[in-house]
Amino acid sequence: MDQAGRTAWPGAPAGPEATLDAEAAELLPFLKQGARADLQTAAAQHILALTGTGPGRAVLAGQAGLLQALAELAAAAAPAPAVARDAARALVNLAADPSLHEQLLAADPGLHARLLGRALDPQWPWADEAAAALANLSREPAPCAALMETLAAAAPGSGLERLVCALCTPGYNARAPLHYLGPLLSNLSQQPAARAFLLDPDRCVVQRLLPLTQYSDSSLRRGGVVGTLRNCCFEHRHHEWLLGPEVDILPFLLLPLAGSEDFSEEEMERLPVDLQYLPPDKQREPDADIRKMLIEAIMLLTATAPGRQQVRDQGTYLILRELHNWEPEPDVQIACEKLIQVLIGDEPECGMENLLEVQVPEDVEQQLQQLDRQEQEQLEQQQRELAGGSKGEGPAPT
Amino acid sequence: MEGSQPDAADDRHMDAFLDKFRSQPYRGGFHEDQWEEEFDKIPLFMKKAPSEVDPKENPDLACLQSIIFDEERSPEEQAKTYKDEGNDYFKEKDYKKAVISYTEGLKKKCVDPDLNAVLYTNRAAAQYYLGNFRSALNDVMAARKLKPHHLKAITRGALCHLELKHFAEAVSWCDEGLHIDAKEKKLLEVRAKADKLKRTEQRDVRKAKLKEKKEQNQNEALLQAIKVRNIRLISEAAGEDEDTASEGLGEIFLDGLSSENPYGARLSLDDRGRLSWPVLFLYPEYAQSDFISAFHEDSRFIDHLMVMFGETPSWDSEQKYCPDNLEVYFEDEDRTELYQVPPKSTLLQVLQHPRYFVKALTPAFLICVGASPFCKNFLQGRKVHRVK
Numbered sequence: 001m002d003q004a005g006r007t008a009w010p011g012a013p014a015g016p017e018a019t020l021d022a023e024a025a026e027l028l029p030f031l032k033q034g035a036r037a038d039l040q041t042a043a044a045q046h047i048l049a050l051t052g053t054g055p056g057r058a059v060l061a062g063q064a065g066l067l068q069a070l071a072e073l074a075a076a077a078a079p080a081p082a083v084a085r086d087a088a089r090a091l092v093n094l095a096a097d098p099s100l101h102e103q104l105l106a107a108d109p110g111l112h113a114r115l116l117g118r119a120l121d122p123q124w125p126w127a128d129e130a131a132a133a134l135a136n137l138s139r140e141p142a143p144c145a146a147l148m149e150t151l152a153a154a155a156p157g158s159g160l161e162r163l164v165c166a167l168c169t170p171g172y173n174a175r176a177p178l179h180y181l182g183p184l185l186s187n188l189s190q191q192p193a194a195r196a197f198l199l200d201p202d203r204c205v206v207q208r209l210l211p212l213t214q215y216s217d218s219s220l221r222r223g224g225v226v227g228t229l230r231n232c233c234f235e236h237r238h239h240e241w242l243l244g245p246e247v248d249i250l251p252f253l254l255l256p257l258a259g260s261e262d263f264s265e266e267e268m269e270r271l272p273v274d275l276q277y278l279p280p281d282k283q284r285e286p287d288a289d290i291r292k293m294l295i296e297a298i299m300l301l302t303a304t305a306p307g308r309q310q311v312r313d314q315g316t317y318l319i320l321r322e323l324h325n326w327e328p329e330p331d332v333q334i335a336c337e338k339l340i341q342v343l344i345g346d347e348p349e350c351g352m353e354n355l356l357e358v359q360v361p362e363d364v365e366q367q368l369q370q371l372d373r374q375e376q377e378q379l380e381q382q383q384r385e386l387a388g389g390s391k392g393e394g395p396a397p398t
Numbered sequence: 399m400e401g402s403q404p405d406a407a408d409d410r411h412m413d414a415f416l417d418k419f420r421s422q423p424y425r426g427g428f429h430e431d432q433w434e435e436e437f438d439k440i441p442l443f444m445k446k447a448p449s450e451v452d453p454k455e456n457p458d459l460a461c462l463q464s465i466i467f468d469e470e471r472s473p474e475e476q477a478k479t480y481k482d483e484g485n486d487y488f489k490e491k492d493y494k495k496a497v498i499s500y501t502e503g504l505k506k507k508c509v510d511p512d513l514n515a516v517l518y519t520n521r522a523a524a525q526y527y528l529g530n531f532r533s534a535l536n537d538v539m540a541a542r543k544l545k546p547h548h549l550k551a552i553t554r555g556a557l558c559h560l561e562l563k564h565f566a567e568a569v570s571w572c573d574e575g576l577h578i579d580a581k582e583k584k585l586l587e588v589r590a591k592a593d594k595l596k597r598t599e600q601r602d603v604r605k606a607k608l609k610e611k612k613e614q615n616q617n618e619a620l621l622q623a624i625k626v627r628n629i630r631l632i633s634e635a636a637g638e639d640e641d642t643a644s645e646g647l648g649e650i651f652l653d654g655l656s657s658e659n660p661y662g663a664r665l666s667l668d669d670r671g672r673l674s675w676p677v678l679f680l681y682p683e684y685a686q687s688d689f690i691s692a693f694h695e696d697s698r699f700i701d702h703l704m705v706m707f708g709e710t711p712s713w714d715s716e717q718k719y720c721p722d723n724l725e726v727y728f729e730d731e732d733r734t735e736l737y738q739v740p741p742k743s744t745l746l747q748v749l750q751h752p753r754y755f756v757k758a759l760t761p762a763f764l765i766c767v768g769a770s771p772f773c774k775n776f777l778q779g780r781k782v783h784r785v786k
Contacts, residue, residue: 161580202581204589246590274597277604
């Protein structure tokens with residue numbers, strides 16, 4: 001793996017750039033469609049090797065013709081499987097380098113649409129590679145926005161809807177597990193248009209993602225889904241709907257954080273049904289980053305007072321209390337503590353349980369409202385920082 | 399008929415017709431006092447069709463019916479008529495009749511798949527409201543065979559699965575429907591409901607499993623406690639005494655431990671690891687009995703007797719059953735020999751006696767008044783041992 005956190009396939013050490021340039025140019029004829037199969041295979045392998053190193057990639061980036069040929073090969077149905085696969089993997093490596101995005105798109109303007117088409121094609125054997133390339137591309141804001149536009153412009157049923165479908169349907173593509181669609185969606189969910197679709201109350205979209213928070217086969221997919229959900233939780237106006245019965249997001253955020261606790265009967269009844277009577281072998285989410293994102297998502301849901309109440313009422317404190325006792329990672333522990341503070345703070349004093357009925361003198365009332373506004377602004381500022389800090393995320397891919 | 403000018407001949411006929419009524423009353427009119435009923439009998443003015451059409455009562459209606467149900471019309475037309483009839487019954491909530499109509503329509507085996515799909519789907523709806531969910535499901539599946547993307551059929555199918563508590567299938571059908579129309583409100587609603595019910599059901603399964611495990615653990619602890627004390631058990635059925643060391647017998651007793659005995663009490667273990675037994679005191683002299691629901695194994699017989707016989711019981715006509723007079727016995731399993739128990743013994747001491755066998759997990763003891771004629775009689779001819 002070359003750059004940390006980016007998906008890449010291994011390559012070979014590079015030689016001096018000038019010869020590389022020339023070498024690369026020489027490969028172009030062999031990459032064209034219709035070239036001799038064995039030569040094509042060798043050429044593709046060579047390109048893949050080049051993409052494994054920084055200088056190699058830079059060289060390739062300068063060769064628009066090569067890039068275009070590569071893109072075509074990666075999506076072509078005709079050539080030998082190894083060729084398409086290597087070409088696709090070369091693209092993944094190239095896409096991992098943000099400095100190359102511009103050239104890639106310049107060389108092949110239809111790149112996004114082509115990659116999306118392949119990633120979401122249930123029959124395409126290299127759909128994973130296409131998805132990985134897209135995941136890499138989407139880490140940067142500009143390509144991410146461009147991708148979102150491409151998706152939005154797609155025919156109904158082919159754009160984001162298809163992406164969510166592919167992510168949520170087990171066995172969508174028999175030859176590609178498509179876990180990379182997780183981080184792709186997570187990155188896309190930073191775009192307001194994506195969130196608008198995901199949180200459309202007239203559809204059933206976000207609901208389909210919820211069970212994936214327990215998807216044990218891939219932390220990549222799981223992390224992508226959790227990241228998506230967390231980004232969705234920034235939408236204050238949707239909190240009531242998210243916490244309500246039509247979506248019921250909270251149990252799905254809490255379940256990965258819960259172990260097999262022996263709660264009393266009374267405590268158990270306070271929890272959402274999904275968290276009651278968990279079997280003795282229940283495991284918590286093993287990935288610390290994902291645990292942290294789950295806590296962040298719940299924290300976001302406590303932004304409004306009604307949301308806070310809902311989160312409290314569903315027994316969140318009980319789960320977090322146990323999590324805190326178990327949590328080995330210090331930064332996750334801190335996040336946990338902060339959330340617990342929000343949950344147990346603000347307890348009404350005796351006689352003030354129903355704040356609506358307390359008589360507040362007018363000047364005090366105004367002061368309180370002022371404080372409220374300030375607090376809200378601070379919170380939003382914090383969340384903007386959180387969102388900015390989490391751009392181009394992805395749990396460390398393998 | 400042509401022309402705007404009235405035919406003169408017709409005019410004259412009309413005049414002659416009307417002139418008649420100067421002398422003759424018109425007989426074809428309604429009767430003043432029952433004109434409303436008569437009105438309702440004319441098919442055109444009927445607000446509601448009669449459920450049965452009797453040709454004698456209602457010749458006009460019977461006539462009309464024979465026209466629309468004429469066998470000479472095409473199967474499609476006939477099927478459509480039956481469909482409409484079924485729909486009318488459906489609107490009136492007469493679901494049984496609706497089912498019959500739709501069935502007739504389907505019997506015509508017309509070649510229009512849309513019409514047949516609708517007939518199946520509508521019949522499914524009627525069956526649904528009659529509570530015949532499986533029949534409804536069959537109809538819906540038949541409808542989908544003809545038209546796989548028939549949204550109403552899919553919705554109805556999801557509703558049926560919901561009623562049949564097939565929550566996963568209900569969600570799955572909703573998803574199929576939403577694939578066709580992502581915003582279909584009813585499907586969204588049913589999906590949310592089914593999903594929640596599915597998760598609740600999963601919770602119930604987990605809860606039951608946990609409870610079962612807990613109970614099993616408790617029962618094993620009880621059995622272990624009995625074993626450790628070397629107390630001999632006998633089931634109701636078994637005729638021979640067997641060691642509780644044998645596994646098979648242990649299982650029989652585990653079952654017995656779970657259920658309450660007829661008196662509603664069961665063997666229990668307290669947090670100090672001491673057992674309490676449901677115990678029967680039998681008074682053969684008067685054929686009476688007393689049931690002690692929780693006789694702690696470390697408590698003594700005399701302690702219980704003191705409390706129970708603080709006042710002599712109502713059946714004690716001679717008023718002689720006082721704690722000091724009472725003698726406690728148990729029979730060995732062969733019911734031949736008696737063993738006298740010193741009242742100051744604890745229950746545990748007696749239960750551990752090598753000849754004591756606990757039957758049906760409820761130890762029983764015989765009590766009578768020592769030196770009474772009954773007691774002497776009772777003991778006569780039987781071997782009596784004194785228990786230490």
